Amino acid sequence: xxxxxxxxxxxxxxxxxxxxxxxxxxxALGIGAVGATVGAWPRLTGTDIPGRNSTSLNVAILGTSADxxxxxxxxxxxxxxxxxxxxxIQAIQGADWRDFFSxxxxxxxxxxxxxxxxxxxxxxxxxxxxxxxxxxxxxxRDTADIQEYFQDVHPSLxxxxxxxxxxxxxxLDWNAANxxxxxxxxxxxxxxxxxxxWTHEDFTAVMRAMKSxxxxxxTPYYWTNRLFGGVVPWLYANDTSFLTEEKAAxxxxxxxxxxxxxxxxxxxSGGYLWEAPNxxxxxxxxxxxxxxxxxxxxxxxxxxxxxxxxxVGLFASSRIGATPAGGYWVQGLNEAGMGADDFDVQxxxxxxxxxxxxxxxxxxIMRTAKDKDAAWEWVKFCASKPAMELAFPTPNxxxxxxxxxxRSFYATTGPEHWKVFYDTLDRFPTSxxxxxxxxxxxxxxxxxxxxxxAVSGSSAQVRSAMGxxxxxxxxxxxxx
Amino acid sequence: xxxxxxxxxxxxxxxxxxxVRTQPARRQRSTAERLIAxxxxxxxxxxxxxxxxxxxxxxxxxxxxRWDIISAPEFVGFSNFADIVxxxxxxxxxxxxxxxxxxxxxxxxGISMALAVAIQGRMPNWLRVFFRSAFFFPLxxxxxxxxxxxxxxxxxxxxxxxxxxxxIGIPAVPWLxxxxxxxxxxxxxxxxxxxxFSFLLFIGGLASIPKELHEASALDGATGWRQFTNVTLPxxxxxxxxxxxxxxxxxxxxxxxxxxxxxxGPGDSTRTAVMVIFExxxxxxxxxxxxxxxxxxxxxxxxxxxxxxxxxxxxxxxx
Numbered sequence: 044x045x046x047x048x049x050x051x052x053x054x055x056x057x058x059x060x061x062x063x064x065x066x067x068x069x070x071a072l073g074i075g076a077v078g079a080t081v082g083a084w085p086r087l088t089g090t091d092i093p094g095r096n097s098t099s100l101n102v103a104i105l106g107t108s109a110d111x112x113x114x115x116x117x118x119x120x121x122x123x124x125x126x127x128x129x130x131x132i133q134a135i136q137g138a139d140w141r142d143f144f145s146x147x148x149x150x151x152x153x154x155x156x157x158x159x160x161x162x163x164x165x166x167x168x169x170x171x172x173x174x175x176x177x178x179x180x181x182x183x184r185d186t187a188d189i190q191e192y193f194q195d196v197h198p199s200l201x202x203x204x205x206x207x208x209x210x211x212x213x214x215l216d217w218n219a220a221n222x223x224x225x226x227x228x229x230x231x232x233x234x235x236x237x238x239x240x241w242t243h244e245d246f247t248a249v250m251r252a253m254k255s256x257x258x259x260x261x262t263p264y265y266w267t268n269r270l271f272g273g274v275v276p277w278l279y280a281n282d283t284s285f286l287t288e289e290k291a292a293x294x295x296x297x298x299x300x301x302x303x304x305x306x307x308x309x310x311x312s313g314g315y316l317w318e319a320p321n322x323x324x325x326x327x328x329x330x331x332x333x334x335x336x337x338x339x340x341x342x343x344x345x346x347x348x349x350x351x352x353x354x355v356g357l358f359a360s361s362r363i364g365a366t367p368a369g370g371y372w373v374q375g376l377n378e379a380g381m382g383a384d385d386f387d388v389q390x391x392x393x394x395x396x397x398x399x400x401x402x403x404x405x406x407x408i409m410r411t412a413k414d415k416d417a418a419w420e421w422v423k424f425c426a427s428k429p430a431m432e433l434a435f436p437t438p439n440x441x442x443x444x445x446x447x448x449x450r451s452f453y454a455t456t457g458p459e460h461w462k463v464f465y466d467t468l469d470r471f472p473t474s475x476x477x478x479x480x481x482x483x484x485x486x487x488x489x490x491x492x493x494x495x496x497a498v499s500g501s502s503a504q505v506r507s508a509m510g511x512x513x514x515x516x517x518x519x520x521x522x523x
Numbered sequence: 524x525x526x527x528x529x530x531x532x533x534x535x536x537x538x539x540x541x542x543v544r545t546q547p548a549r550r551q552r553s554t555a556e557r558l559i560a561x562x563x564x565x566x567x568x569x570x571x572x573x574x575x576x577x578x579x580x581x582x583x584x585x586x587x588x589r590w591d592i593i594s595a596p597e598f599v600g601f602s603n604f605a606d607i608v609x610x611x612x613x614x615x616x617x618x619x620x621x622x623x624x625x626x627x628x629x630x631x632x633g634i635s636m637a638l639a640v641a642i643q644g645r646m647p648n649w650l651r652v653f654f655r656s657a658f659f660f661p662l663x664x665x666x667x668x669x670x671x672x673x674x675x676x677x678x679x680x681x682x683x684x685x686x687x688x689x690x691i692g693i694p695a696v697p698w699l700x701x702x703x704x705x706x707x708x709x710x711x712x713x714x715x716x717x718x719x720f721s722f723l724l725f726i727g728g729l730a731s732i733p734k735e736l737h738e739a740s741a742l743d744g745a746t747g748w749r750q751f752t753n754v755t756l757p758x759x760x761x762x763x764x765x766x767x768x769x770x771x772x773x774x775x776x777x778x779x780x781x782x783x784x785x786x787x788g789p790g791d792s793t794r795t796a797v798m799v800i801f802e803x804x805x806x807x808x809x810x811x812x813x814x815x816x817x818x819x820x821x822x823x824x825x826x827x828x829x830x831x832x833x834x835x836x837x838x839x840x841x842x
Contacts, residue, residue, distance in 0.1 A: 069559075076579050145805040152592040173593045199818070268788075344680055345700035347785075357681060484806035495700055495789035511790070518610070519807070 045081075099131040100417050102406070103150075103157035104239065105143040106134045112522040117433045120299050121424050128417045133157055139269070140165040141484050147174075158412035159421055163404040164203055164477045165270060165487075168315075171206035172481040175407040178210045179373065181419045188302065189213075192426045193301035195444040197468040199312055200403050201297070203476035205314030208293020213426040216440040217403035218369020219467040220248075221476065222389050228263075228364040236387055236460070239388060239470075243280065246392040250342040253364040263364040264337060265354060268346035268494050270477050270487050272367040274334060275400050279475060282395040283326035285490060285512065286317035286478045292378045307472045317480040320516030322493075322509045324393075324478075331505045335498040355379050358386070367391065369401070370441030370448075370464045373456050383457025390463060390470070399467050399474040403443065441465070482519050489515035579821075586815040591808040603815035613816060615791045616799040617823075619706075623795065624774040627710050627717075631770050632763070635718040639725035641750065655726065659719040666716060670783035673712045674699065677784075702792035705785045709793050713780045717773065721766040728756070728762030757840040764835045768828055775824050796820045 063071075080087070104110060111134035118130050137143035151174065151335050162170050171177075182189055192213065193201070204212040224236065231411035232252035237245055250263035267273055278284050278430030285344045302308050320325060337343035346406045355372065357363050376386055390519060391399050406425055408418040424430050428444060438452055441464050453461040480486060489512060497508035586603055590596040607613045622794065635658075642654050660671065676683050677698040685695045698704040740754045756763075778797040781787060787802075789792030796816065804813035 106540075141806060148592050148805070148808065173591075259695075260681070264682075345697055347678075347699055353675065353678070353681065362681065482807070484808075485802075488802060488806060491786060492788055492790055499697070499700060499789060508790075515612070522577075 060153070087274050087321050092388075097131065098413070099129040100412075100414065100421055101131050101133055101134045101157040102157065102161070102421065103135055103147060104161040105137055105140065105163075107136055108134050110134050110228040114434070117425070117430060120430065120433060121421060123363050124424065125417075125420055128414075128420060130421060135286060135512045141487060143389045144484070156409050156411045158414070159406050159408055159418050160279075161404060162407045164402040165483050167204050167212060167407075167476075168206055168473055168479055168481045169483055170407045171204075171211040172207070174409055175211045176410050176412065176415055176418075178213070178408070178419070178422070181423070182210060183296065183300075185419075185423060188423060189426070190301065192444075193430075195234055195428070195446050197445065197465075197472075198298070198305055198307055198308065199468050199472060199474055200443050202294075202311055202314065203401075203403055204405065205291075205294050205297070205312070207291045208313035210294075210297055211404035212407050213422060214403040214443045215425060215431060216405075216435060217401055217443050218271075218371050218441050219367060219399045219401040219464065220272045220367040220391055221399070221463055221467060222391055223358065223368050223372060224389060225358060225364050226385050226387055227361050228253045228257070228261070237389055237392075239390055240397065241389070241392050243277075243392045243394045245338070247342065250337070250364065251340075254342055257364075260362070261362055261364065262344050265357065265363045265366045266341040266343060266346050267354070268491050270479065270483075270490065271400065271402050274331065274490070274494050275478065276391050277330050277334060277394070278327060279398045279400045280391055280394040280396060281326050281330045282316075282398065283324060284478055285320065285322045285327055286480070286486070286516065287319040287321045288475065288478065289316040289318065290305075290314065291316050301392060301466065310473070313356045315476060315478075317478045317486075318520065320520065322512035322516060323506075328505055328509055330394075330427075331494075331497045331509065332502055335500070335505055337503065338498045346494060370461075371439055373453065373461075374437045374439035377456040381457075383453075383455070383459065385457075387458045387460055388463045389460065390467060396473070397471050399471050400406050400477060401467070401474055402477045457509070480520065485519035486516060529613070582814045582817055585811050586818050588811045590810045593808075594810070599811065603809075603812045604819075606812060607816055607819065612791055613799055615794075616787075616794045616796050617819075619791070619794055620775060620777070620796040620820075622755065623706075623710065623713075623777060624771055627713050627777075628767065628770045630710065630714045630764060631718045631721055631774075634714065635721035636725050636759075636763075637721050638718075639729055640755070642726065643729050646700065655723075658722050661716040662719040664716065666779035667783050669716055670712060670780050673708065674784050677708050699725050700789055701783055702789055705789060705793045709777075709781045709784055712784065713774070713777060716780075717770070721770055724762050724766045724769075725759065728759045733756045760839040761841055764831065764839050771827055771831070772824055775820065775827070795802055 104114070111132040113511060114132050118132060121128070121130055135143055135146050137146060140163045144162075147157070147160055150323075156174075156363065160170065160174075162175075196214065200214045200217055201210070204210060204214055229236065229249075232249070232255070234249060234252055237249060241249075253263040254261070275284070290312035291314045298305075298308055298311045302311065305311075334343065337346055354363070354366060354368075355375045356379060358366060359376055359381050377383075390397060406422045408415055408422060412418045425434065431442055431444055431447060432468070435447070438456055438461075441448060442452075445465055448461070448465045478486070491510035493508045496511070497505045584597070587598060587600060588596040589599045589603070638654075638658060642651055675681075677685075679685060679695050679697045679700060682698070684698065688694075688696065694702060717766050736754055736758070737750065740750050744755060776797050777795050779802065781793040781795055782798055782801070785793045787798050796821070800813045800816045800820070803809045803816060
């Protein structure tokens with residue numbers, strides 16, 4: 044750079060040695076600091092936080108940016124119908140639903156809550172109790188528009204999102220804890236697919252047969268330690284649960300309006316209530332003892348916490364004989380290389396009942412939503428059949444609409460007995476949702492903590508673990 | 524220190540001009556200096572105030588409230604503290620944390636010191652560089668990623684560790700699903716990932732010990748273990764103090780490894796104090812209770828650190 048100073052005169056910014064002078068340095072630092080402050084002003088003031096000060100309808104989902112991008116077709120379709128309602132999908136990553144809800148709560152605490160959140164059964168009552176807007180008035184107002192949705196969706200799924208007489212979500216996808224079976228493991232054991240009404244004793248016999256015909260690297264029954272698909276399906280099958288299950292009064296406004304002719308109308312309520320622990324009941328202990336025996340005999344794994352990330356790969360490589368899961372597994376197994384005949388699905392085994400556990404999910408409108416009418420339009424649109432066909436093009440979950448769970452949906456992936464998925468609700472209409480009161484996170488922690496202890500030792504250890512679970516649940520349920 | 528020459532004029536003379544020129548100049552310089560120091564300190568002070576002091580004060584205040592983020596905070600006095608004292612899970616988690624600190628810090632310092640001493644021995648320079656990098660490398664990895672990976676390795680049914688053990692006839696070990704196994708894996712993963720930092724400190728400490736002292740002790744017949752205990756270790760004691768203070772503070776805050784590997788289980792066997800803080804705040808929505816536990820942990824860290832410095836007066840040797 045050429046100097047602009049006359050020859051012989053000293054550059055005031057440089058010292059005699061040619062180094063930058065202290066004054067110049069301080070000045071440059073000052074300018075730099077001001078520049079950095081100006082540049083970072085949106086971040087310092089939080090105005091660049093996605094969704095803040097935006098007029099768009101912020102819709103939070105559990106997933107990655109790829110999951111948000113996958114919903115773009117849905118957003119485009121909605122925008123074409125409602126050009127005055129801009130929608131922004133905000134993907135929030137989380138290890139599981141509990142993690143996702145924690146992050147939503149953090150957003151609430153930061154004063155930046157989304158307008159609409161995709162909430163699974165695990166968080167349905169937490170949101171209903173503290174965060175979500177009841178849909179009763181909207182559903183009543185738009186009965187003509189929404190009637191067709193209810194006609195296509197099983198009432199058990201709707202009841203799971205009733206809370207103290209009000210409806211908080213329209214479930215869009217769901218999954219029951221059915222039993223996946225590895226066809227090659229069955230064939231090695233010389234067995235056919237078990238009967239629809241197989242019992243837990245039949246299940247034990249199948250697991251024993253599988254184990255006897257394989258080496259040590261094979262595990263007949265793999266299960267995880269969490270609310271869905273862990274110990275709870277066995278508890279339900281044994282006609283019990285670790286929480287006392289009751290039903291709230293109310294909800295007639297919805298059942299009489301949309302499900303008056305349904306054969307299960309009489310059993311419908313204002314929603315489930317889980318307000319007291321039941322861990323020390325004889326049936327709960329009996330159920331845990333059964334699972335402990337499976338583990339002790341080497342038929343089942345000691346369950347680890349978490350969602351079983353490696354499970355698809357292990358099942359697809361035929362190192363697992365059976366595991367409880369729902370329709371969400373089909374696409375994953377297909378992508379992992381399993382053909383339609385390599386696996387099959389059956390109802391969960393019968394014990395005292397054959398009641399199944401299921402989980403579902405749908406959009407909840409936040410009480411703090413900027414424009415609740417706009418949010419309802421999004422919820423209503425997403426529950427329409429064209430929107431659900433856009434949202435669920437492949438069987439990586441089970442759509443709540445019965446009409447979508449058909450042969451063509453499973454044409455390329457299998458399983459052969461795909462009807463099991465929706466038949467679960469029709470055949471066993473008392474099937475219930477994941478027991479998730481508003482204190483779900485604390486309840487799940489208490490359960491996970493004690494399950495692993497209960498099934499890893501002696502029969503006496505089951506009783507002490509249940510005592511511990513009872514105490515932990517009392518603590519978990521005390522606050523609301 | 525050189526003294527600054529001053530001009531002193533006898534009374535009544537006219538030689539005051541130089542002092543008139545120098546006095547304002549000195550005032551200007553000292554004023555500038557007074558401004559510069561706070562100016563340079565300001566970013567750190569402001570940063571500390573915003574991100575450390577205010578949150579600590581806020582957390583102390585919050586410990587006396589019940590707050591679930593959504594509803595308004597409710598003053599509950601010392602109820603949160605009484606609650607955590609009576610909660611067996613909190614008590615167990617603190618006990619686990621202290622046991623974890625004892626075992627992991629002992630292993631971390633022992634292994635890192637042994638490796639640092641070994642690497643200071645005779646070996647090609649490229650090999651020394653290789654070992655230094657290899658030992659430090661785990662530290663730069665994400666603790667969560669490492670823990671997920673280790674979870675696969677230690678899986679009872681399908682993990683590589685059990686497969687390797689099976690090759691020598693050892694039956695599958697339930698690493699993550701029994702109390703002892705889970706605790707061992709958490710310690711192992713934590714130490715493996717963190718010993719690199721202490722190792723680096725010891726490398727620096729060993730390099731600062733004058734070679735003459737080792738040579739002199741060798742001439743006096745001290746070699747090997749005797750030289751290590753009588754020369755190296757005393758001279759390394761200031762580094763040991765720093766390394767142990769940092770290792771203990773870090774271990775008292777362990778979270779990632781037990782959370783990802785075991786979620787605190789089986790039972791409460793690997794549940795740590797910070798895990799209970801996280802669960803109270805972000806899962807049970809009891810932010811006041813979480814703050815109270817955090818406050819107790821902070822006091823524990825301060826007490827242990829103060830004790831270490833107190834003991835250092837007796838055991839640390841400064842050259």
